[in-house]
Amino acid sequence: MEESNASTHCSDVEDYINDNYDHISPDIFYTATNIPGPGANLEDFNTQFVGGCVCEEGRCYAENSCPCVGKYGVNYDKNGRLLDSKFGGPIVECNSLCGCVGQGRCGNHVVQFGPRDGLQIFETGQSKGFGLKSETEILKGEFICEYAGEVLSMEEAKRRTRANNGKMNYIFVLNEYISEGCVLKTYVDPTTIGNIGRYINHSCQPNAVVVPVRTNNPVPKLCIFALKVIHLGDEITFDYGGGNSKDRCPVQTRLTERKACCCGAEACKQYLPYDETLF
Numbered sequence: 001m002e003e004s005n006a007s008t009h010c011s012d013v014e015d016y017i018n019d020n021y022d023h024i025s026p027d028i029f030y031t032a033t034n035i036p037g038p039g040a041n042l043e044d045f046n047t048q049f050v051g052g053c054v055c056e057e058g059r060c061y062a063e064n065s066c067p068c069v070g071k072y073g074v075n076y077d078k079n080g081r082l083l084d085s086k087f088g089g090p091i092v093e094c095n096s097l098c099g100c101v102g103q104g105r106c107g108n109h110v111v112q113f114g115p116r117d118g119l120q121i122f123e124t125g126q127s128k129g130f131g132l133k134s135e136t137e138i139l140k141g142e143f144i145c146e147y148a149g150e151v152l153s154m155e156e157a158k159r160r161t162r163a164n165n166g167k168m169n170y171i172f173v174l175n176e177y178i179s180e181g182c183v184l185k186t187y188v189d190p191t192t193i194g195n196i197g198r199y200i201n202h203s204c205q206p207n208a209v210v211v212p213v214r215t216n217n218p219v220p221k222l223c224i225f226a227l228k229v230i231h232l233g234d235e236i237t238f239d240y241g242g243g244n245s246k247d248r249c250p251v252q253t254r255l256t257e258r259k260a261c262c263c264g265a266e267a268c269k270q271y272l273p274y275d276e277t278l279f
Contacts, residue, residue, distance in 0.1 A: 019114040021196040024121055024130070029193045031148055032114065034219055037189065039153025044218045054099030060108040068094045069108055080110050081141030082211065082225045089211040090176060091223075096216055111213050111223045115145030121199050124235065127262050131235045132199045138230040144208060147172055147197035147222040149190030154277060157187035161278040164191075168259075170198055173275040174212055174222060175242065185277065186212075186220055197224060202272055203237035205265035210238055237263065241273025 019032040036045050052068040053060060060066040061074070069075075072092040076082055093108050100106040105113075118135035138144060149170070152160070157171050174186040190198035200208070207230050212220035224238060258271040 019195070021115065021119065023194075023196075027192070028198075031193050031195055033146060033148050033195070034151050034188060034221060035149075035193065037150025037152045037156065037193075039156040040151045045151075047217050048097065049095050049214075049216060051095065051097030051099065053094060055094075055103070055106070056099075057103050060094055060098075060100050060106050066094075066100075066108065068092070068098065075108060076110055077141070078107065080105070080107070080143070081139060082143070083141070087209060087211060087225070087227070089213070090220065091211060091213040093213060093215050110143050111146065111221060112215050115196060116143065119145060119196055119236075121196070124201070126264075128201045130199045131201050131237075132196065133233055133235050134230060135232065137232050138226045138236075140226050140228050142226050144224045144226060144236060145197045146195055147188065147190065147200070147210060147224060149188045149194040149198065151219060152187040152189055154185065154187060157189065158278055160189060160191070169274075169278075170194070171278065172210070172222060172240070173277065174210070174220060175275075176212060176220070186222075188222055197222075200224065201235065201237050201263070202240040202261065203263040203265055204239065204261060204268045205263070206237040206239045207234065208236050208238045210242060239273070241275075 021030070023030050036042055052071070053066050055066050060069055074083065075086050075091045075093065093110065093112065094100050094106055100109060116134070116138070120133050120135055121130055122133055124131040152171070157173070161169060161171060170191045171187060171189045174188070176184040176186070178184055207227055208224050209227050210222050211225055213223045214220055230236060258274070261268055261270055261272050
């Protein structure tokens with residue numbers, strides 16, 4: 001992804017995020033959005049995109065010639081729901097230096113307001129442990145929350161995976177396919193430092209999806225959007241492999257047995273997905 005239009009002044013975490021959630025365990029530190037962990041590129045966190053627009057009244061749409069929308073494309077409809085063409089990402093929103101900030105609910109400024117209200121951690125009553133559901137209906141394309149945690153280097157992600165051999169692995173590996181076949185990988189670990197997104201379980205037939213969204217700096221936010229209508233009380237799920245997980249892989253990996261998938265979907269692939277670069 002092109003990383004022009006960036007200046008090198010330090011950017012604080014967005015202080016306008018409205019996130020009133022907490023963890024059910026005192027052993028987990030809550031963070032509203034990604035933070036740099038061991039091996040993270042601090043320059044990426046400290047690089048602030050320059051302001052791209054001065055749109056009034058938060059009307060950042062194509063028809064009013066918003067330069068941010070003109071450069072990166074339309075991401076959401078007039079109700080703030082992700083367009084079908086954007087479910088694969090990537091997305092670049094207006095940022096905190098744009099003139100639309102403070103002018104209302106900007107049409108290109110969705111995930112930075114924090115997760116939706118009414119999310120609820122609950123006991124699934126199955127071997128999946130805790131899960132996440134909503135007290136209100138979620139429409140297709142609506143933003144749910146981030147999957148936030150520590151951003152790690154590949155080496156640190158591997159080290160933690162080996163150290164937690166046999167335990168639940170929360171590390172999410174985002175693969176973004178860029179020019180000339182190159183893959184940009186981002187490792188996010190919410191095991192001990194994370195947000196409410198860490199309670200979302202895997203499903204081989206999910207009702208939500210992770211989409212990379214960039215706001216103030218080049219570090220992608222792992223943003224979870226509804227793939228279809230999620231009804232009141234339905235468990236929120238996404239595919240941990242991003243839809244590209246390995247189907248029916250051998251039971252043994254180089255380090256440990258594959259973890260059985262307990263999603264209960266008709267098209268269940270039997271095992272949880274994994275990324276080979278962690279082993």
